[in-house]
Amino acid sequence: MDRTRVAVLGAGIIGAACARELALAGLDVTLLDRGGAGAATTSHGEGNVLVSDKGPGPELRLAQLSRRLWPEVLAAVAERSRAGRRAVEAAEWHPKGGIVVATTDAGARGLTEFSAAQRSTGVRAEELTADALRTAEPFVTAAHTAAVHYPEDAQVQPAGAAAALLTDACAAGAALRTGEEVLAGVVRGGRLTGVRTRGGLLEADLFVDAAGPWSGVLSARLGAPVAVAPRRGDVLVTTPLPPTVFHKVYDADYVGAVGSSEEELQTAAVVESTAAGSVLIGSSRRRAGFDDRLRPEALSAVAAKALRLFPSLAGVPVMRAYGGFRPYVPDHLPIIGADPRLPGLWHATGHEGAGIGLSVGTARLLRQLVLGEPTGVGSHAFRVDRPAVLAAPAPRQQEQPAASRRQEPQEAHEAQDPQEQGQEER
Numbered sequence: 001m002d003r004t005r006v007a008v009l010g011a012g013i014i015g016a017a018c019a020r021e022l023a024l025a026g027l028d029v030t031l032l033d034r035g036g037a038g039a040a041t042t043s044h045g046e047g048n049v050l051v052s053d054k055g056p057g058p059e060l061r062l063a064q065l066s067r068r069l070w071p072e073v074l075a076a077v078a079e080r081s082r083a084g085r086r087a088v089e090a091a092e093w094h095p096k097g098g099i100v101v102a103t104t105d106a107g108a109r110g111l112t113e114f115s116a117a118q119r120s121t122g123v124r125a126e127e128l129t130a131d132a133l134r135t136a137e138p139f140v141t142a143a144h145t146a147a148v149h150y151p152e153d154a155q156v157q158p159a160g161a162a163a164a165l166l167t168d169a170c171a172a173g174a175a176l177r178t179g180e181e182v183l184a185g186v187v188r189g190g191r192l193t194g195v196r197t198r199g200g201l202l203e204a205d206l207f208v209d210a211a212g213p214w215s216g217v218l219s220a221r222l223g224a225p226v227a228v229a230p231r232r233g234d235v236l237v238t239t240p241l242p243p244t245v246f247h248k249v250y251d252a253d254y255v256g257a258v259g260s261s262e263e264e265l266q267t268a269a270v271v272e273s274t275a276a277g278s279v280l281i282g283s284s285r286r287r288a289g290f291d292d293r294l295r296p297e298a299l300s301a302v303a304a305k306a307l308r309l310f311p312s313l314a315g316v317p318v319m320r321a322y323g324g325f326r327p328y329v330p331d332h333l334p335i336i337g338a339d340p341r342l343p344g345l346w347h348a349t350g351h352e353g354a355g356i357g358l359s360v361g362t363a364r365l366l367r368q369l370v371l372g373e374p375t376g377v378g379s380h381a382f383r384v385d386r387p388a389v390l391a392a393p394a395p396r397q398q399e400q401p402a403a404s405r406r407q408e409p410q411e412a413h414e415a416q417d418p419q420e421q422g423q424e425e426r
Helices: 013-024 058-080 082-091 105-119 130-136 158-171 212-222 253-259 296-309 352-371
Strands: 005-009 028-033 098-102 146-150 175-178 182-188 191-197 200-203 206-209 229-238 248-251 266-273 279-285 318-328 335-338 345-349 412-415
Touching: 005 013, 013 028, 013 158, 013 206, 013 345, 013 352, 028 158, 058 082, 058 158, 058 352, 082 158, 098 105, 098 130, 105 146, 130 146, 158 175, 158 352, 182 212, 206 212, 212 229, 212 318, 212 345, 229 296, 229 352, 248 296, 266 296, 279 296, 318 352, 335 352, 345 352
Parallel strands: 005 028, 005 206, 028 175, 098 248, 206 345
Antiparallel strands: 098 146, 182 191, 182 412, 191 200, 229 279, 229 318, 248 266, 266 279, 335 345
C-alpha cells in the first residue's frame, strides 16, 4: 500500500519538528529548503521555551503542551540512535526557569495581575520577596518593585535543537533536500499536487508551509496567500563571563512588546546566559520588511534596558550582535492546519518569536490534524480562515527580479506570486 507523501516546505525548527512527527507516523516525508537546514530564523534565535510570556488562551495551551513534550522528545531522540544522542547533547536543554522583574509601580501591578491569571490555568508562577530574588539572581537590580519566578521556563540552543529533531526525522525515513527554491505550485482539479523548484517538479499528497517569515511569499506563490510578515529582532552577545545570570530574566515590559503590533522599534530587557558563559541581551522588535541591517539605535536601546536590570553588565565587552526575522501575524497567533482555499496545502507558521519553544507542540498538533486524531489542544484559534490571516497581502521581497510566468492547460496550472519575489522556504 502506498504511503501518503508529504512535502514540508521549510527546514527550520518548525519544519524539522513537523517532518519528524509525520515520518514517525509512517508518512513518506520530504523536507525541502531553499538554503540550508536551520540556517535562517532558527539559527538567529535565542532558544526560548517559555510559558511565562503568554496569557491565558490558546497560545498558552500550546506552550504548555510543548513544554511537556520537549524533554520527552529529546529523550526519545537520544534513545533511538547514537547520532541522536550526540544531537541532543548539542541541543543544550536547560530547564533553568525564568524570572520576570518589574521596576515600576505600574509594572508591578501589571505583573501581579498577569501572573495571577496564569496561575488559574496551571502555570507555576511564584512571587519572590526581595531576599528571594537576591538569592536567585545576586546581580539583578535592587531597584525592583516586584518579581515572579516561572520554574517551567527553559532554554535550548536553537540550531542544535533543530538538528536533533532533523536527525530523528531522517532516522524515521524523512528525506532532506536543500538548495531548492520553490518557484510555483502545480494545481490539478483544484488541488495542490506539486511544487516546481529550481531542481524540478516535486509531487506529493500534502504540502506543509513551514517557511516562517517567508510564508507570506511562499503561500502567494502557491496560490493561497496568508498574512505572515517579517518582524526583525536583534541580540547582543557578551564575551564569556563568570556566572552572572542564572535564569532567563526579563523585565515586565517584555510581554507588552511581544503583543504589540507597532511597526516602530519596540524594546524590552531580556537577559540570559549560555552554556559557554556568554550573556545574551535582547530584545527588540521592529517591522522593516526583509532589511537585514543591524541598527545601532536598536542595539543601544536594548543595551540600555538590560543595564536597568543588571547594572553590573556596564563595561562588559560585547563581542558580537546578530539579528533575524520572526514570522509576524497581526493577531499574534500561529497558523496551524489545512488551508480550505486550496486542498493539499497545510500551514505551520506564524509563531513570531515563540517558534523554538512551540515547535514540538505545533508538530504534534499538525500530525493529529493530518491523521484525524483527537487533539490535545484546541486548533480552532489557529485556523487558516480567520480574518487576521486573510486580511493583508503577502509581504513583498525585493532581492530578486520577477520570474517569468507561463500558461498551462486549465486542468494543470501553476499558482505563482504576482510579484514572484522572495526567499520563501526557510
